[in-house]
Amino acid sequence: MMSEDNKVSTYQFVAEPFHVDFTEKLTMGVLGNHLLNCAGFHAAERGFGIATLNENHYTWVLSRLAVEMEEMPRAYEKFSIQTWVENVYRLFTDRNFAILNQEGKPIGYARSIWAMISMETRKPADLLALHGGKITDYICKKECPIDKAGRVKITEQTPCFEYQVKYGDIDLNGHVNSIKYIEHSLNLFPLEMFREKSLRRFEVAYVAESYYGDKLSFYREQINENEFDIEIKKNDAEVVVRSKVIFN
Amino acid sequence: MMSEDNKVSTYQFVAEPFHVDFTEKLTMGVLGNHLLNCAGFHAAERGFGIATLNENHYTWVLSRLAVEMEEMPRAYEKFSIQTWVENVYRLFTDRNFAILNQEGKPIGYARSIWAMISMETRKPADLLALHGGKITDYICKKECPIDKAGRVKITEQTPCFEYQVKYGDIDLNGHVNSIKYIEHSLNLFPLEMFREKSLRRFEVAYVAESYYGDKLSFYREQINENEFDIEIKKNDAEVVVRSKVIFN
Numbered sequence: 001m002m003s004e005d006n007k008v009s010t011y012q013f014v015a016e017p018f019h020v021d022f023t024e025k026l027t028m029g030v031l032g033n034h035l036l037n038c039a040g041f042h043a044a045e046r047g048f049g050i051a052t053l054n055e056n057h058y059t060w061v062l063s064r065l066a067v068e069m070e071e072m073p074r075a076y077e078k079f080s081i082q083t084w085v086e087n088v089y090r091l092f093t094d095r096n097f098a099i100l101n102q103e104g105k106p107i108g109y110a111r112s113i114w115a116m117i118s119m120e121t122r123k124p125a126d127l128l129a130l131h132g133g134k135i136t137d138y139i140c141k142k143e144c145p146i147d148k149a150g151r152v153k154i155t156e157q158t159p160c161f162e163y164q165v166k167y168g169d170i171d172l173n174g175h176v177n178s179i180k181y182i183e184h185s186l187n188l189f190p191l192e193m194f195r196e197k198s199l200r201r202f203e204v205a206y207v208a209e210s211y212y213g214d215k216l217s218f219y220r221e222q223i224n225e226n227e228f229d230i231e232i233k234k235n236d237a238e239v240v241v242r243s244k245v246i247f248n
Numbered sequence: 249m250m251s252e253d254n255k256v257s258t259y260q261f262v263a264e265p266f267h268v269d270f271t272e273k274l275t276m277g278v279l280g281n282h283l284l285n286c287a288g289f290h291a292a293e294r295g296f297g298i299a300t301l302n303e304n305h306y307t308w309v310l311s312r313l314a315v316e317m318e319e320m321p322r323a324y325e326k327f328s329i330q331t332w333v334e335n336v337y338r339l340f341t342d343r344n345f346a347i348l349n350q351e352g353k354p355i356g357y358a359r360s361i362w363a364m365i366s367m368e369t370r371k372p373a374d375l376l377a378l379h380g381g382k383i384t385d386y387i388c389k390k391e392c393p394i395d396k397a398g399r400v401k402i403t404e405q406t407p408c409f410e411y412q413v414k415y416g417d418i419d420l421n422g423h424v425n426s427i428k429y430i431e432h433s434l435n436l437f438p439l440e441m442f443r444e445k446s447l448r449r450f451e452v453a454y455v456a457e458s459y460y461g462d463k464l465s466f467y468r469e470q471i472n473e474n475e476f477d478i479e480i481k482k483n484d485a486e487v488v489v490r491s492k493v494i495f496n
Contacts (some may be wrong), residue, residue, distance in 0.1 A: 016281070016285055017284075017285070017288065017298075017419075017420060018281055018284060018285075018419055018420075018425055018427060020419070020420050021415070021416075021418065021419070021420070022418040022419065022420060022421075022422050022460075024420045027416065029416070033264070033266055036265075036266060037264055037265070037266075040265065050265075051324075075420055076299075166435035167269070167434060167435050167437060167438075167439055167441075167442060168269075168275065168277070168431050168434060168435050170269065170270040170439065171265075171266055171268070171269070171270065172265060172266075172268050172269070172270060172272045172323055173270075174270050177266055179266060183416050186415060186416060187414035187415050187416050189415060190415075191415055191418065191460045191461075193415075194415060212270075212439045213439075
């Protein structure tokens with residue numbers, strides 16, 4: 001039986017001046033990138049990181065991410081991110097995060113769902129068999145008081161924006177980076193939105209991969225004053241990403 | 249007389265997995281952002297950083313940047329950046345950088361030119377009068393063996409790309425972030441360019457500011473097999489940025 005201490009890791013950050021938006025709040029894209037890095041650090045430190053997995057030709061794939069913030073770190077402020085594994089199933093694992101301000105008070109939380117795939121067959125792997133099932137040793141019951149991501153269903157037929165995937169969108173995996181979808185989706189909103197409101201919650205489900213040169217079409221549907229659903233399709237066909245944006 | 253030791257600062261970095269491109273090399277945009285941060289740290293530590301200046305309603309403005317890399321840090325590699333002040337004139341200061349690999353060997357250098365402006369009048373301030381002329385105490389003769397940026401003159405009349413400035417382009421100063429111009433400019437090149445060649449040098453001159461909603465037009469001219477000049481105009485009129493990209 002492992003102590004709870006070894007299950008949660010905490011990583012320190014500073015909101016860099018050019019990682020904040022015009023309201024001086026950290027951008028959701030940068031925060032998302034930090035979350036992914038923390039997931040990587042936490043896994044690597046416990047023997048199920050990408051470097052270890054890659055030797056066995058497996059890699060982690062982010063399936064869903066939901067981030068909910070009461071407030072965002074401001075330019076030059078220190079903050080920290082805690083992460084832990086909430087659950088492990090055969091094909092998915094739930095990893096949660098808490099974002100703490102410089103006084104150590106939680107200012108937000110995030111939930112993520114990951115799968116592991118074989119880099120040769122692109123097929124999902126059995127997480128319970130991974131590393132002799134050791135990943136289950138790290139399951140931790142720490143509280144994550146935000147909702148799980150819901151279903152997003154778009155009926156809108158006319159894209160509000162189209163975009164051809166470029167060099168800078170492609171990451172070391174050779175596909176469009178998960179964070180880029182968040183950034184492109186937030187770019188659908190006018191500047192006034194971010195001046196008048198705060199981005200409270202961002203949910204994203206990664207459904208398929210997209211690649212260099214793909215045409216991405218963005219469909220946006222307003223659910224209520226502060227809530228928007230977004231669907232991204234590639235090449236007028238397959239859904240790539242579904243997300244929900246909630247301001248307040 | 250100050251010792252040379254106090255004139256150069258060194259900052260440590262790691263090439264984060266999602267800060268590299270599909271070839272697993274650190275992107276020029278991320279490197280540029282690190283350089284700007286190092287400039288900020290170095291100045292702040294010596295009493296002429298933005299926070300100190302802002303009290304007196306002044307801020308630093310980047311006028312030119314030239315980065316030349318023999319090789320780029322790869323995903324997960326550690327590297328460090330050294331920075332120092334090469335010269336101080338009345339209206340401009342030259343700040344240089346060395347980028348070192350994890351063994352401490354220089355793998356590239358950068359030159360930058362900065363002005364200081366009043367945030368009220370937007371007019372340039374006299375750097376020799378700043379902080380009682382103390383900035384000149386930090387002038388350092390450390391070698392920076394790369395060329396200064398040259399002149400870029402574009403004759404091409406047809407833009408190869410047009411782009412409307414979006415939320416994510418705007419930084420805490422309320423204008424398009426300097427790094428975003430670098431990223432948009434590199435996105436003009438096809439993926440194959442980065443597969444077949446390495447980005448050796450990027451020069452950029454910031455001529456004017458652009459804002460949310462501006463239409464940016466990108467004009468590109470090929471100088472020789474590996475060299476391209478780029479000009480960005482806003483709203484079919486004013487030149488905003490001129491840059492040069494050299495592959496090898």
